Amino acid sequence: MAAKRGLALPRRLFQRAPTPVAPRASSAATATPIRALSNAARGSRSDGFYVSKRAVKTTLLAGAAITGAYLYLDRENADRKEIRFLLERSQLSLERGEIEQSMKEQQKAFELLKTKFPEDKSKIAMAIAIGAAFEKTEHFATAVPFYREALEFLSLEPRIVYREDLRIMVLDRLGQCFKNAGDMEAAENHFKQAIDAYDQLKGKLSLSADAANEPSVLSKLDEDVLNVFLHYTVLLTTLQRPDDAARARQRLSSIARSSPQLRGQVAKIQRQVIDYIALEGIREQRKLQQLKGDEGSDFV
Known part of the structure; x- marks a missing residue:
């Protein structure tokens, strides 16, 4: 799918969204999806210096594939297999154009991840991906709780620079959500944070x-x-x-x-x-x- 370019400066890292394919190799377990999710969160509209305009479907496919790759393990227990199964179903729903169904399946995976793996930092990536999905479809009020959950989970990221960069990016998305929802005071507060x-x-x-x-x-x-x-x-x-x-x-x-x-x-x-x-x-x-x-x- 061709991408219409918005305002864009040259950048060195993750110039394109990853190809949305289901994870197959064990090396996927070591992938770090944060940078690509940062791009996805700015997705389908001209919304910054480093943004391409992409179709909602393409952005959400990338988010689902990245999150699935992050959760992939060589030796999965039953709960983790169920999470991956839900994410793969979510991706298939997107490929069929069933965006609402895809988002429901992704949220089920998220709830299971939080319940069964409370110390798994991939909760950050999944919360951002779901928040971005709602933001792309202009459900700004619905996106806010997921971005806030991502902030709550940041303590699971031990690397301070990565953690605080994520904090900055998520607060920026919250600011944009509140601005687009018409709450200018809340938007300014989040930009200041x-x-x-x-x-x-x-x-x-x-x-x-x-x-x-x-x-x-x-x-x-x-x-x-x-x-x-x-x-x-x-x-x-x-x-x-x-x-x-x-x-x-x-x-x-x-x-x-x-x-x-x-x-x-x-x-x-x-x-x-x-x-x-x-x-x-x-x-x-x-x-x-x-x-x-x-x-x-x-x-x-």
Whole structure:
């Protein structure tokens, strides 16, 4: 399926969603789905610097396949086999275009995973995948509890940089869900939490001798927080707070300049911010026109 490109900067990691196939090899047990799920959570609309427009079905297929691969083990007990069976059924339902049925099966797998394997950190990936599935279909209020569960499970991830990067990404998605649902105060609160998490982590890393050992992870951290600032800037612009929006844009540019991977693209990033804000303005105008049209309709 061809992908329509949205706003996109070159990126080094996971440039395309993984091919959605059922897990077969034992090496799947060692796969880490977090990066791809991060992409999937931004899925089917132009929603940041590193996003492609993809069909809902393709995004959800990838999420189901990745989650299934994460749970695969050479020697599975009955409960884990049941989880994998439900995920495979979920994937088959998606292939048939039965999205609602697929999501029900994925949620059954999630409930079984939480009950039988409470210390399994793959709960994080599955909660994000289900939240993303609902967000893609514009069920924003339904997506929120799953993203919140993902936040609750983050303590299962022992690696601090990975854990806090996930926190930033999930808080960003929550902010976008609340914005799209019309709760601007909650949206701003979650964007601020994501920014605070980034600042606290960067402060800790500045004191750590190990920080230079994971350049790819740190690069992703900067990429993800740029999306937070982008979404926050759009929110502040929508709320007609130009001074706050200008400060958020200035911080965004500052982070890009300080990132070894992004500092050469600052001008391009700034142009994309302008373009993205303009696109959001057009979307808001269309929403207002639709509302006015509905109010003026003779149909009840």
